[in-house]
Amino acid sequence: MDALRALELIDVGDREEFRLALRTVLAMSPEAQRVFDEIFERFWGRRFEEEEKTEHAEKEPQEEREEPVDLDGQGELDRMLLDWLETGEETEGKEAMYSYSPLEVLSRKDFSSFTPDEVEEITKLILLLARQLATRMSRRMQRAHRSHLMDLRRTMRLSLRRGGEILDLSFKRRRIRKTSIVLLCDVSGSMDLYSRFLIQFVYALQNALGKVETFVFSTSLHRVTEALKGRDLQEALAEVSLLVPDWSGGTRIGACLQAFLEEYGDRLLNRHTVVVIASDGWDTGDPDLLQEAMAALKRRAGKIIWLNPLLGSPGYEPICLGMSVALPYVDIFAPAHNLESLKQLARHLGVS
Numbered sequence: 001m002d003a004l005r006a007l008e009l010i011d012v013g014d015r016e017e018f019r020l021a022l023r024t025v026l027a028m029s030p031e032a033q034r035v036f037d038e039i040f041e042r043f044w045g046r047r048f049e050e051e052e053k054t055e056h057a058e059k060e061p062q063e064e065r066e067e068p069v070d071l072d073g074q075g076e077l078d079r080m081l082l083d084w085l086e087t088g089e090e091t092e093g094k095e096a097m098y099s100y101s102p103l104e105v106l107s108r109k110d111f112s113s114f115t116p117d118e119v120e121e122i123t124k125l126i127l128l129l130a131r132q133l134a135t136r137m138s139r140r141m142q143r144a145h146r147s148h149l150m151d152l153r154r155t156m157r158l159s160l161r162r163g164g165e166i167l168d169l170s171f172k173r174r175r176i177r178k179t180s181i182v183l184l185c186d187v188s189g190s191m192d193l194y195s196r197f198l199i200q201f202v203y204a205l206q207n208a209l210g211k212v213e214t215f216v217f218s219t220s221l222h223r224v225t226e227a228l229k230g231r232d233l234q235e236a237l238a239e240v241s242l243l244v245p246d247w248s249g250g251t252r253i254g255a256c257l258q259a260f261l262e263e264y265g266d267r268l269l270n271r272h273t274v275v276v277i278a279s280d281g282w283d284t285g286d287p288d289l290l291q292e293a294m295a296a297l298k299r300r301a302g303k304i305i306w307l308n309p310l311l312g313s314p315g316y317e318p319i320c321l322g323m324s325v326a327l328p329y330v331d332i333f334a335p336a337h338n339l340e341s342l343k344q345l346a347r348h349l350g351v352s
Contacts, residue, residue, distance in 0.1 A: 130204030186279035217256035254290030281323025294329035312337035
């Protein structure tokens with residue numbers, strides 16, 4: 001009965017919260033906790049294996065070999081992705097655990113180095129990552145002194161300082177999310193490959209999270225928010241390409257940002273808006289216009305994030321004119337060249 005009451009206080013769809021809630025109630029000693037962890041994994045892991053066997057019962061047995069990452073967004077890949085998302089999160093009171101996985105390798109590989117066969121694989125991972133991050137962002141909690149929800153993870157972390165004894169309880173409450181995201185993505189020739197991956201990420205993020213406005217630009221600005229809503233990815237990308245006749249052309253960043261401010265600034269910008277500009281900074285336009293537009297964005301938006309795929313290259317310095325002009329007005333300057341950098345983007349997007 002205590003275990004069932006504990007489950008009423010948590011999100012039972014969160015595997016880790018589910019495990020910790022039962023572990024807290026049912027395993028009172030370090031030895032019992034060890035046994036619980038083993039049995040929990042054996043029971044739930046076995047159920048997963050049985051589902052796998054049922055699903056593939058009619059398939060002919062094949063010689064055992066190293067399998068590629070499951071790309072359906074289910075099962076083992078889902079677990080691997082959740083574990084990978086946890087890496088780098090707060091680890092107060094415990095040591096971080098790291099292990100090899102194909103996902104770790106893929107996450108650090110530059111988008112420009114993928115072979116044609118790997119492009120489809122990383123695309124599916126990007127879509128899954130965006131959906132997982134959107135779910136986390138929309139359900140994110142914050143600490144609270146008093147609440148009806150106990151923060152099991154933090155409570156357990158604090159207990160590790162005292163040998164596993166729970167002396168202090170931590171609580172949480174649902175964070176009120178007012179953040180809106182505006183993405184301005186450079187689709188000029190030098191950014192073409194990276195832009196396609198980033199737009200796929202935003203496509204999934206926008207459909208799962210909402211409050212995302214998407215624009216692409218090269219020599220002119222184009223709003224593509226509606227084209228990326230509620231449809232098949234390939235259809236969405238095809239429509240975007242039709243809307244943007246100057247895709248893979250030159251770049252006039254200042255003029256495009258100025259066009260955004262004049263046409264959409266009053267409606268989309270406020271202190272809760274995060275503006276994300278994805279560009280390598282190579283600008284053929286007027287640098288004074290770029291400086292004026294960046295200064296206006298700085299005054300009117302809550303945060304400016306500039307994603308530059310070149311930042312992931314060893315020895316890169318932002319010395320090109322466009323980048324050096326814009327940088328003083330940027331709150332966060334980050335890379336956007338691989339899956340790991342997209343994972344980090346979710347942290348930067350969090351504002352109250």
